Amino acid sequence: MTAQETTTQPAGKPVGVAVLGMGTVGTEVVRLLRENADDFTHRIGGPVELRGIAVSDLGKDRPGIDRALLTDDALSLVNRDDVDIVVEVIGGIDYPRELILAALNAGKSVVTANKALVAAHADALSEAADNAGVDLYFEAAVAAAIPVVGMLRRSLAGDRIERIFGIVNGTTNFILDAMTSTGATYEDALAEATRLGYAEADPTADVEGHDAASKAAILASLGFHTRVNFDDVYCEGITRITAEDIDAATKVGYTIKLLAICEKITGDDGEEQVTARVHPTLIPSSHPLASVSKSYNAIYVDAEAAGSLMFYGNGAGGDPTASAVLGDLVGAARNKVHGGRAPGDSTYANLAVADFGDVPTRYHIDMLVNDRTGVLADIATRFSAKGISLRTVRQEEQERHSHARLIVVTHQAREADLRDMVAELEASEDVQKVSSVIRLDG
Template identity: 60%
Template sequence: MRTRPLKVALLGCGVVGSEVARIMTTHADDLTARIGAPVELAGVAVRRPSKVREGIDPALVTTDATALVKRGDIDVVVEVIGGIEPARALITTAFEHGASVVSANKALLAQDGAALHAAAVEHGRDLYYEAAVAGAIPLIRPLRESLAGDKVNRVLGIVNGTTNFILDKMDSTGAGYQEALDEATALGYAEADPTADVEGFDAAAKAAILAGIAFHTRVRLDDVYREGMTEVTAADFASAKEMGCTIKLLAICERAADGGSVTARVHPAMIPLDHPLASVRGAYNAVFVEAEAAGQLMFYGPGAGGAPTASAVLGDLVAVCRNKLAGATGPGESAYTQLPVSPMGDVVTRYHISLDVADKPGVLAQVATVFAEHGVSIDTVRQQGKDGEASLVVVTHRAADAALTGTVDALRKLDTVRGVASIMRVEGE
């Protein structure tokens, strides 16, 4: 066994970074045995050096992250500061000065993953990022390595614990969106500004990463269609229950049936109660993978939090250190298919549309005519009326998103339609 330690620079020492440092210390002997050499925390870059960090030698703390990654003796840089800059510059600088990188930075990888992979290859370094998607759940490595000989056709998942907690509360208690969000905030599941979670930006970044790995093509954040879940109501859940469904914010990555393109999207959707994702409760994540030979696979576990995310970071650290000792690098970017990303209008699925209409004869016929004119076939209709007002719930057969959008635009122009209360896709059937 090599006695000279592998030196690790830690960028960021917040919730995740502090757990990485703690595990490196408390599990030092086990990590040494698994890697084949000791690992040593050689420096910790932070913004507030005066803050007391239990278990970390103050002599290791610095505010000069650039100087830390430029040190010639650093073997691995662990980046858990998030954001685009200075993380991007620090990672490329680390490659240039001889260090491999372990990152949890989903936003950066979704935006500039191709450039970072190219920089890693140019300098003969590793770039690992299991912690960027779904916290502790082993997902990226199975997609990148275990399923490397298979053809993945679909990845469908709950990849944001905050939104799943909120929707689960709305489903199980009948709470409204704001009430469920307030509880999530009080329990620490939601940030003071929850926009990245509830508007789907966090899940969209993860969808871009998953689609790129699953389909061996480059998918950027801008390629991912995104809808948040702030407009989901208790009435939507009541309708879902009548259909034997619940509502989840889903990240959906699909290969076209002809194999010539891919799609990536994030939006709320109704899924049947007997689908495995329907039973994912609280702040947990789960990802459902459909592969040609392996069939259907389910990955489930805590998708966020200091210790779970640090677990994924340490798993990558062990792998990168082993590669370092072997004088090799692990699998990098696989984008050989270069498949185009189709627009949302090409996506085909079912829809649940709730309309506020006038309660008078002929309304249903008018609405049905609009659906027919746009080539959207109706599966079921449910109508309730009272005192001149009515609600009309239409569930369609599978149709292209563009056709549904045209249908809804035309419905809004009808004098008898007072409003489109809700539009939701139906998935997982």
């Protein structure tokens, strides 16, 4: 058997590209497409031609852009016969979903940077791509130019992924890093992030962990060959993290990071399940993830044969996102010229998504308790009764002698049991206040 190179594109005919959206990323994509046009021709095996750019505001001044390329009718642009690949960098969900589905249904390959869309509607998008036999690329949806999507789809395609975890949101890492290095409050660090352009005017999607949860859904889906949607991801943001939490963590050699954690666990029935979650996490300050500063991202992938791999870089911003989009565009264009398809959706393993209550986690609980003889023993007994082992217990003297500060770090236990335990502590007469509850890892 000899493989044949299949040309679905008459030789020399250019690949037509439509770019939807002309924000930071779209502007960079268009600039690099033009500046590096010769390189693209060589790398693809034929020229790429920009057919049009869909924008919402035709009147806006866009220096260096041929106005004839601009349109505010994105759907018509998508449907043009001379458009082979659609690049979606608009953002949002419903509108780009409609455009992408139209593109795929019309046999155009799609490159998108839209994590929220991919995490919410992967099934519909993937089905449309499969039906039309075209490509759906979304490297830029996770950690920009850090090529973790391509790695999971291709490089590790012969391995078994066990765990994926790391820092996948630059805004929250910037805020937590600022709080850690300067002692700033959450509010002040957020204001600084906004001032410097690391946080958007409405920072909700970042600080509440939604952005990271979309990425966790995508990573878990790819890594475990199982559909994991945004709604399947347990998600807790950083808005409740205080300067006191950071200070207490630093003092005992820990750093607080917002981590996305995707892993396989064994269910009660002995079957493998998958879980994905995003929450503030205490990690040892000696862990490489603890040194990831500013808005950088870093992702660990643990695989059976490959072992532990780590990828680090700038996970956001116009340029790095454009790099990922253009890498995908070269791939999609190569397939238009030479035939073949990128690895599509792979959900054959179809594992159950674990109930988060069943997932083993570890808690760091900081509380104020009555300062009376025997209180420590009583509280330890409560943990023991729930089957939760303690790794460390630290009691600190307080200025007022009516209470003591008690910091408890548990071993791994069922999330639901730990949560019940916290509720029980909060209800206990011996506990004046549970000041903070943060999960631990690493």
